[in-house]
Amino acid sequence: MLSTDLFTQIGLGHYLVLSALLFCCGMAGVLLRRNAIVLLMSIELMLNAVNVSFVAFSRYLGQQEGQIMVFFVMTIAAAEAAVGLALAVSIFKRFREVNIRYFEHLKG
Amino acid sequence: MNHPILMATLLLAPFVGFLINGLRYKRHSANLAGVIATTAVVISFISAILLVVDLVGLPPETRVISVKFFEWISVASLKINAGFVLDPVSAIMILVITGVGSLIHLFSIGYMHHDAGAAKYFAYLNLFLFNMLILVLGDSLPVMFVGWEGVGLCSYLLIGFWFTDDQKAAAGMKAFVTNRVGDAAFLLGMFILFLSFGTLTFSEINQLAPTDPTLAWMNPVTLGTLFLFIGATGKSAQIPLYVWLPDAMAGPTPVSALIHAATMVTAGVYMIVRLNPLFLAAPNTMMIIAIIGALTVLLGATIGMTQWDIKKVLAYSTVSQLGYMFLACGVGAFGAAMFHLMTHAFFKALMFLGSGSVIHAMHEEQDIRKMGGLKKYLPITHWTFFFGWVAIIGLPPFAGFFSKDEILAFAFFSPLGHEALWAVGALGATLTAFYMTRLMALTFWGKSRVPKDTHPHESPPTMSIPLIVLGVLSIVGGWIGIPHVIGAILPGHPENFLEHWLHHSIKPIPGLTPFDVTTEWVLMGVSVTLAICSAFVAYHMYVQAPQKPEKVAKAIGPVYKVIYNKYFVDEAYFAGIINPLVKASKGLWYYIDVNFIDKTTYVISDVVRGGGSLVRSLQNGNIQVYAMYISLGLVATLLFLLVR
Numbered sequence: 001m002l003s004t005d006l007f008t009q010i011g012l013g014h015y016l017v018l019s020a021l022l023f024c025c026g027m028a029g030v031l032l033r034r035n036a037i038v039l040l041m042s043i044e045l046m047l048n049a050v051n052v053s054f055v056a057f058s059r060y061l062g063q064q065e066g067q068i069m070v071f072f073v074m075t076i077a078a079a080e081a082a083v084g085l086a087l088a089v090s091i092f093k094r095f096r097e098v099n100i101r102y103f104e105h106l107k108g
Numbered sequence: 109m110n111h112p113i114l115m116a117t118l119l120l121a122p123f124v125g126f127l128i129n130g131l132r133y134k135r136h137s138a139n140l141a142g143v144i145a146t147t148a149v150v151i152s153f154i155s156a157i158l159l160v161v162d163l164v165g166l167p168p169e170t171r172v173i174s175v176k177f178f179e180w181i182s183v184a185s186l187k188i189n190a191g192f193v194l195d196p197v198s199a200i201m202i203l204v205i206t207g208v209g210s211l212i213h214l215f216s217i218g219y220m221h222h223d224a225g226a227a228k229y230f231a232y233l234n235l236f237l238f239n240m241l242i243l244v245l246g247d248s249l250p251v252m253f254v255g256w257e258g259v260g261l262c263s264y265l266l267i268g269f270w271f272t273d274d275q276k277a278a279a280g281m282k283a284f285v286t287n288r289v290g291d292a293a294f295l296l297g298m299f300i301l302f303l304s305f306g307t308l309t310f311s312e313i314n315q316l317a318p319t320d321p322t323l324a325w326m327n328p329v330t331l332g333t334l335f336l337f338i339g340a341t342g343k344s345a346q347i348p349l350y351v352w353l354p355d356a357m358a359g360p361t362p363v364s365a366l367i368h369a370a371t372m373v374t375a376g377v378y379m380i381v382r383l384n385p386l387f388l389a390a391p392n393t394m395m396i397i398a399i400i401g402a403l404t405v406l407l408g409a410t411i412g413m414t415q416w417d418i419k420k421v422l423a424y425s426t427v428s429q430l431g432y433m434f435l436a437c438g439v440g441a442f443g444a445a446m447f448h449l450m451t452h453a454f455f456k457a458l459m460f461l462g463s464g465s466v467i468h469a470m471h472e473e474q475d476i477r478k479m480g481g482l483k484k485y486l487p488i489t490h491w492t493f494f495f496g497w498v499a500i501i502g503l504p505p506f507a508g509f510f511s512k513d514e515i516l517a518f519a520f521f522s523p524l525g526h527e528a529l530w531a532v533g534a535l536g537a538t539l540t541a542f543y544m545t546r547l548m549a550l551t552f553w554g555k556s557r558v559p560k561d562t563h564p565h566e567s568p569p570t571m572s573i574p575l576i577v578l579g580v581l582s583i584v585g586g587w588i589g590i591p592h593v594i595g596a597i598l599p600g601h602p603e604n605f606l607e608h609w610l611h612h613s614i615k616p617i618p619g620l621t622p623f624d625v626t627t628e629w630v631l632m633g634v635s636v637t638l639a640i641c642s643a644f645v646a647y648h649m650y651v652q653a654p655q656k657p658e659k660v661a662k663a664i665g666p667v668y669k670v671i672y673n674k675y676f677v678d679e680a681y682f683a684g685i686i687n688p689l690v691k692a693s694k695g696l697w698y699y700i701d702v703n704f705i706d707k708t709t710y711v712i713s714d715v716v717r718g719g720g721s722l723v724r725s726l727q728n729g730n731i732q733v734y735a736m737y738i739s740l741g742l743v744a745t746l747l748f749l750l751v752r
Binding site: 031 | 729731732735736739
């Protein structure tokens with residue numbers, strides 16, 4: 001179990017803690033930072049935190065589905081990054097900065 | 109040909125015309141729109157003729173063509189079909205409507221030539237004909253009511269056609285509102301009939317109508333027919349709801365000819381004729397119809413004698429002539445009512461179109477004091493108007509003579525009639541001869557009082573051809589209903605064709621004995637003599653001694669004033685009904701609505717707005733704050749799961 005084996009053996013618990021820490025870091029970035037590129041990176045961090053827990057569970061339960069899921073997440077993350085970066089580039093071209101408050105100008 | 113297809117063509121041709129002109133009314137020129145509209149009505153007229161030819165081919169006992177298109181309403185025991193029925197009565201109506209309608213459409217091409225909204229005008233006119241045909245052909249009261257409302261709407265649209273003029277718009281509104289009063293009664297009558305008979309189809313109601321007349325007032329038959337009659341007084345301009353018709357003259361003149369003389373205003377008469385077995389079962393209603401009809405004859409005729417507007421004179425004349433039709437219905441002479449309806453459609457449409465031609469020639473001048481001597485300038489209009497004149501004052505052998513004298517004879521001989529009703533009718537005929545001669549004299553004869561800068565000119569052929577056709581019809585239109593006494597002495601002994609035609613659609617008056625030949629000749633002689641004398645008096649007063657009318661008016665001062673002001677009926681309605689209503693509504697508005705209802709809604713809206721402002725700051729458009737809410741929610745969920 002998590003509490004007893006924490007310092008003796010690397011197991012599922014370690015991975016989950018790592019995943020939670022990464023997720024919190026990412027979330028803090030998303031909530032607090034204003035730079036669009038940093039935001040994208042933070043979102044990437046959150047997605048990869050989830051990937052870590054997927055892989056950990058997959059290994060723990062001896063099932064392949066979790067790892068397959070990871071591929072999906074990575075694909076979508078790549079797509080999202082492409083779109084997000086494109087937006088960031090166009091915002092940068094116009095305002096010489098990538099602060100997300102400029103996205104307000106997209107309002108119709 | 110196939111009856112449903114013919115019936116559909118008859119009904120839908122004007123509707124298609126309405127759609128074509130109505131949807132593109134800004135692009136069509138007056139001529140194009142007029143040709144489209146007229147073609148639509150002529151197609152309708154041709155299908156009507158084909159249908160009537162088929163109808164004539166059927167044996168007299170079963171002379172009915174009925175077409176059911178689809179089931180319209182089906183609720184519990186109430187079954188109403190979109191069904192249309194052509195019988196001898198509606199055959200007369202559709203021929204008059206589409207025939208006279210075609211002529212008036214043709215006339216309108218010339219009359220509306222200069223108007224920018226001509227296409228809209230023609231669209232309305234076609235829509236009117238569509239609704240009128242539904243009214244006439246519908247096989248049940250609800251289908252008739254659809255047309256009944258439709259023609260009311262078109263009447264409103266066309267009276268207020270020049271709506272930028274406030275007075276004309278108000279006239280349209282007055283017509284609509286007055287008609288609504290009648291329509292409410294029509295609906296009530298329909299409900300009562302449905303409650304007691306369980307059906308609204310004409311044929312079934314007429315079969316179920318009791319054969320023994322009931323004298324009780326609270327009887328459903330009496331009440332139902334009475335309410336239907338009130339509905340008819342609204343549409344057909346009888347006392348007490350006639351007030352809208354004279355104002356309706358604000359519309360273009362061909363509209364007055366088509367809607368307010370020849371077709372729509374006769375809808376009430378037609379409805380009563382349609383339900384004649386039912387009305388015969390309610391002698392009390394019949395008595396009221398006869399009395400109202402007779403009073404309306406006098407009212408219209410007396411007011412008509414004093415008016416100066418050429419169209420107003422004709423309008424009051426129409427009110428008066430409609431009174432004759434109701435008088436005929438009231439004494440049970442439904443055939444005579446239909447006969448007069450038809451001849452009146454010819455000569456009154458003719459005279460309205462003639463007045464339109466005069467107004468057109470006089471550059472929109474309608475005051476007959478500024479006319480006179482127009483015979484010289486408008487020969488065609490004068491001569492056609494002349495035949496309308498001899499027809500309406502009842503000179504033999506013109507159309508009005510036969511129909512009016514048939515009504516008078518029935519008023520005298522029918523067990524439902526009375527000598528007094530005949531006397532009122534004869535007096536009405538005398539007054540009619542007077543005011544129509546006055547109109548002729550002031551407009552066409554005598555010295556010209558035309559202002560010097562006006563140069564009257566004869567109208568184009570599109571306007572004079574309809575006048576000529578209607579003029580011929582005003583001469584020969586009465587020959588289909590020659591009474592027996594006259595037929596007996598004529599070479600070839602022509603029969604009363606109309607009576608045979610309507611024989612199976614109209615129930616005979618119970619207890620009617622054959623007319624006494626000598627008395628009938630005397631009655632006829634008296635009414636014709638009276639009319640001729642009165643026409644001569646009017647001719648003398650207005651052509652030979654033009655200063656006399658003023659003296660007479662002065663001699664009977666107060667009486668003249670009352671009649672000239674139309675018996676102050678409009679003023680009485682305003683003082684007794686409209687102003688109290690307006691005042692009460694204003695009171696409700698100022699005190700109840702503003703203080704109570706508005707305040708309540710304000711309080712409710714303030715509460716909602718206050719509540720909203722509390723949470724408004726939560727939705728500020730900042731995505732990161734939203735993400736924060738999501739995260740907080742997630743944390744809260746996790747905490748909840750842990751604590752649990």
